[in-house]
Amino acid sequence: MRKFLSGNEAFAEGVRLARPQVISAYPITPQTTVVEALASMVEDGSLACEYLHVESEHTALSAAIGASATGARTFTATSSQGLLYMAECLTYASGGRFPIVMMNANRALALPWNIYGDQRDSLSLLDHGWIQVYAENNQEALDLALMAYAVAEDPRVSLPVMVNVDGFALTHTYESVEVPTADEADAFLPPYRTANKFDFENPVNIGYSAGPDFNRYYQYWHHRDLLAAEAVVEEVEALFAEVFGRAYPGMVDAYLCEDADFVLVTLGSAAGLARDVADELRAQGKRAGVLRIRYLRPMPDAALARALADAAAVGVLEQDISFGGTGTVYANVLASLARAGIARPSANFIGGLGGDDISREAVRGAFARLEALAAGEGASGEVVFLGIEEGEEDQR
Amino acid sequence: MLEFIWHARGGQGAFTAARCLGAAAALSAGAYALAFPTFGPERRGAPMRAFTKIDTAPIGDRSAVHRAAFVIYLDETLVEDGWEDELAPGGLMLLNTKRALDDPRILGIDADGISAAVLGRPIPNTVFLGAIPALTAAVTIEDIHAGICATMPSKLHEKNLRIVDAAFAEVASREIAATRDLVAAEQAATDVTAVLSEKDAMFSLAAEMLVEGEGRDFDVRDC
Amino acid sequence: MTVNARTITDEEFFYGHKACPGCGGALAVRQALKVLGPHAVAALPAGCMSATGFNFPQLAFGNNAMITPFAATAAVLSGIEAGLRAQGAAPEDVTVVGFAGDGGTADIGLQALSGAIDRNDDVLYICYDNEAYMNTGIQKSSLTPFGASTTTTPTGKREHGCLTQKKSLFDIVAAHRIPYAATASVGYLNDFTKKVERARDIKGTRFIHVMAPCPVGWGFPSADMVDVAKEVVDTGLWYLAEYEGPALTGTPGGAFRLNRDPKQFKPIEPYLRRQGRFSADDGADLALIERARDERWSYMRETWG
Amino acid sequence: MSAIASQSRRPFTPTLREGLAVRPSQFARSTCFEAGHLTSVNAGWRSVRPVIDAEQCTLCLNCYMYCPDGTIAKVRDDEGACVAVVVDYDFCKGCGVCAKVCPVPCIAMVDEHAGENEGASETAETLDETSPSAEMGPATEGGAA
Structure with a gap:
């Protein structure tokens, strides 16, 4: 169905279609209307999930990490100083190989204090082991919400994805967007399955420490698997084109x-x-x-x-x-x-x-x-x- | 490209109108459209602007509009010296006023009066939505109906449709409408004939949306 | 079934860890996990118990457990609980439990803890209090007591260690009107395990603040750890109490209870003198410590009824 | 919530492994690994060891309860009754808490290297009486808090 939506509303539609099981939400301009839209969807029953009203961005991502460690599909969103406030958690999420999808509404960093769009926030955190992708318009933002999960959760990747959406230029600008049906989305994105989670029959320890003897292996495979995301992106986009009829050109x-x-x-x-x-x-x-x-x-x-x-x-x-x-x-x-x-x-x-x-x-x-x-x-x-x-x- | 600058005070619904117009163009008239507000730390009552851009091709330039075919003032008190700098050549200012004005660049509309007659209190934003199809071929009054239905909560549809119809009739009866249409059409790159063929299908789509697509007014609140 | 030495499970869920000999924190974690059973899911921030328990490939937690960012114990607990609930995938007897130190709780983790209590997330938070940042080598936290020497509150000519009083974490937590909060000491292990058991069976957020002496940081022989943990209670420098919130009591303010209210305290001087960290404190310091204790007890006795 | 796993879970018994049986590409693709995976003992930390006099032991279980390392286990007879307690010397660090909390007392802390090495007791003192200003012991490895 075609709708006239802001980038944030479009992204929220994409998140709804991805059926996340846990959403942790904390407001920050210009991200706020995403978590508002998701809250409305939970309220009207169109989205069934645990919606956590957290008290900071640090907790937003930390709660997403905890939820992901149970095998739940999780979503959070942030912007600017909020992204920087959760920065230390970014490496926990990526190092723990939790395929969290996070929308970042690109916004300037203080000082001077400024709520408008630029990309210093996400670009300053390029080295934190996440996949980073940038949307050009609201349709791509919605589509990336779905594709990000498909890439993140692919067992060859198993890494979090930060979907960057330009503050105001996209987040608060309305344009026409094709919103897929739930059936189409389900045909594209299967439920999340992973072995990287708590197991009550065979308990596990997650996110432990690894000293000099072993640390390099984790970093090496993190790097390898992030590189492997390129091929997975191509596969995911091919499937996306097949299901939705919209093609994307890769990297x-x-x-x-x-x-x-x-x-x-x-x-x-x-x-x-x-x-x-x-x-x-x-x-x-x-x-x-x-x-x-x-x-x-x-x-x-x-x-x-x-x-x-x-x-x-x-x-x-x-x-x-x-x-x-x-x-x-x-x-x-x-x-x-x-x-x-x-x-x-x-x-x-x-x-x-x-x-x-x-x-x-x-x-x-x-x-x-x-x-x-x-x-x-x-x-x-x-x-x-x-x-x-x-x-x-x-x-x- | 046909561009609109909306001037209002926070809370007057200028962005809702900008959005309705964009939805009318994109969902019903088969055009491409962007609608976005300016944002700032200002709150309710502070002067704000919103923009609508309509084109036949995808719109690459997402930056703010500096000169527009239509510059709309929901509040007369916001007009300042130099207002004409925002008018593209041949452009028109639409002004919410009860006064009679003899400047050919200005079309005065008693938007407070028209809206109060229906709503019992002056909420002038949708009056201008009714005026626009009387002044340009880029959108029809039917497109505007669809835009309102796609954007506003359903309980507001009936009264706002009445308002836009009244406004359309009022502006269409004026002499200025005929002359402006040529100028504004020149501004618009919109290919009206191509647009018209898709309209019926798009309209029924948009009508469906009024069931679930209940929009809301963001304006300057989200800082 | 009441948990005691006879009935508690034989299984050990915190085993082979690299904590210092005689570690009070290790004892608190070990016993809490035994009470909670095999389906506990534990989260630990940076701190002694994670640093010593999670050294790949030596993984000392026998149950599901994970490391969290330092400030994020309660946040991760909330996420785990929400994730399990969303999937309906956990056994009936699951307890989502956090173990954080005094710094990880009363300093850097306080915001996340407050958030979890505010949401009333169904988690158990246990603060093992060894009264300083021991993992980094004994620096002052807001739960370091007055007069204690740490590497950041050194003893010298001008000052005798920590100049601030221990932050009243229990009051802060209770002020949230949490369903259940308690203080404990590993020196009174039955009291502690009973409280863990109590907390286990309550819905909503539960909090236990357990005193867990650190032989290295406090400066006493490791064999004396349990003695010291008893003595801190007997001298009145720590207290055993419970708070039940409105959810349990049906009263707006909830109810406090002192589990031990001795007519007479043991003298503080032997307790302080057996620990290296108080060695520089003079008579005036001791008088201050005693006065703060007496004021605290007056407050508890008068306002908690 | 379902009641899965209540019966099927194996009781957890800490056991020592022979090193790491998997390749890096298997363990390093996530930080998720078998719980309670023990590859090294703690016996080397100890300079004194607890020796329990089973004759005198009243099975009060204080030592069992208060051991910070959980290295004192109940020995059960065929009916499941606790008949003795034993120390797991692989993991006992020799802290001496058990001896101190024993009311009898029937636990002796015995020099680990009695007769072998005269310097042993000195090591014990260093471990036990470290003052706050002294350097940290093994537990500080792992760096920042």
Whole structure:
């Protein structure tokens, strides 16, 4: 059924269809309407689950961990400082191999205090052993709620998934979304089965400590299985297309990249505008491409190398900055290309911080810079803050 | 792309109207639409804005609207100097007012009066939903009905449908409607003929939704 | 069936652990698990009992058990309980039980504990109190008593150890109107196991705060652990009490009960002097400790009736 | 809740394993492993051992109840009656609590290496009388709290 839904409402529909058995909920803007929508579903009987009103994000994820250790399918959601508040629990969830699905409404980090969208929250926690995926629109958000469980719970993976949904740009923006039926969802996503849980006939110890003698094995297999998620994502998306008739392109979403002279890499809802501008440039005979990263963990190494191998210049537009370094996505993309033996002039565009609009003009400017780099003009490797006027850089 | 900027005070239902319009376009008129509010620490009573974007193709640009074909003021007191900067060329301001205005860029509607006549108190947001199909071909009054039914709680349907019908009749009777239609249509990239063919099917879909899809007004509350 | 030395199960569910010899916390965990039986599901945060019980491949818990983030004992308990309930997959006699130390409960874990009690989740929370962060090597917690030397409240020319009084955790928990809360000491093991048994059979959140002396951190011979755990009660520096909330009593405020109310306390000085941690305390310190004890008992006797 | 597992569960008896019988790819794919899996004894910690005089023992079971390690077990006859208590010297750490709580008293703490090593009693003292400022014993391994 087609509905006009916000990103949060759409995601909640996806969660409902996934039939989680335990939901732990704590509000934070702009995530709040997800847990509100789920509470309404529990109230009206359309969702049967244990709904825990927890007192913090730390408890939200910890309770999800406890529930997952009983073999229950679990869901929680957070944003921004809330994600950081539960940060230590992220490694318990991933190290314990609990396939929790968590929605993160991407939002800026304090200070200055700011409730609007950017991606510093999730990107600063890229190294915590979770699968990270970024939605571009509300339909993808809903569909990812379902696909995330299928990937997370696959025994070859058995890892938590953080589904990132841009704060406000998606979470509070209404658009038309196809909501699958429960029957379709059930055909796609079977109940969760695992051996990684308490067992009353053959009791287990879970989440124990492992010293230097054994620790490396756990880390190694965690890494291996996170890498293995790439193949599982492809399988899951193939099944998804079969059941729902909507196809997704795997680790990355390449647009006009095959013959592109220069490609702008981005993630999340900013990709739509980047494609608009690429279309403009194509109409002018300029070969621009857009590569939207969907999964940032596992790192889409092969897909990036494939899509960017023939581009003469590469830019990364992201709503994030690792202070004193570069944008996190840029650093990851460069490392990925370097490992594939690809060296190209590049630039890093930092925009949309704290809910700032990424304007069409700014995206045009970014492409113009890439066009110049592709033509051998300008310095490579610069970190450009969109919207900081010339001359402002040095003022105190 | 046809864009709308809604001005109101928190709690006046501007975002509900923006959403109804988006639902009308996306669920009934077969177009693509986005609807979103501005958010801030302000609470009930503070000035706020909401946006609706309608297009025949998927909408890539999710950023706020700075210049629109329609700029709608639910509250007359919010109009400030420089308001015309928000109007796209040929655009129109829709203003909730009892006054007669002679500025051709402004269409005054007594939205408080029209809504009070039905509801017994002035809740002007849906009056403007009725005005819009009289001014652009992008959505019809039937689309607006479907949008309201898909977005509002069912107990509010009957009265709001009456309001939009009254508003539609009122605005359609004005001379301005005929002239604006051309200008606004120019603004709209919407292919009306393509849209019309899908309408009937979409309408019945939307009508189904009023049973379970009871929307609610988020406005500025969620901070 | 009342649990006692004759009737308690022969099974051991906390065995082969690497706790220090004479560990009061280990005794509390061991006995609680025996009372709760094979279907207990235990959660332990970072702390002595998890550090010494969960060293892969040496896993000392014989029942289902898991480690939690430090602040998250009660949170994980809530999740376990909700998960089991959602699936209807647990035996009738399951008890979801947490074991956290004084720091893990009264300091970093207090928020999660408060949340679980607020939700009245059907879990049993046992705080084994060894009066400092022993796992990291004896640092002050909010349950460290006045005058006790720790590595972060060192004894020197200016100060004689911890300058704050022990936080009244039991009162804090009872103020939530929890169905059942109790204090205990491993020195009075029958009293403790009875309370665990009582708690086991009550629905909703239950809390037991059990004094569990630490020979290393307190500075006494390991063989004396049970003696010390008795003496802290006999001197009145710890008390054995119960609280039953409105759910059990039917009264709005619930009811407190002192399980032991001695006419006369044993002198505190021998108790303090047998422990290294109080060795620097002088007469004035002892007077302060005694006065705080007397005030506490006056409060309990007067307000608890 | 169902009553599954009430009958089918094996009674838990701690037993010592010969190391780890599984490959890393089997155990390291989650942190979930057989409960009560013991691969090393604690006997090496001990410098004195409890020796129970069965003749004098009244079977009060104080030692059994108060042992922090649970290493004192009941011995039962064919009818299930408790007829004696025994110490599991694989896991007894020699803390001496049992001897102290024995009312008879009939438990003697005997030098583990009596006659073998004259330095043994010194080790016992170090273990037992550590002051708060002294370095931590084995229990501190495992790092941060």
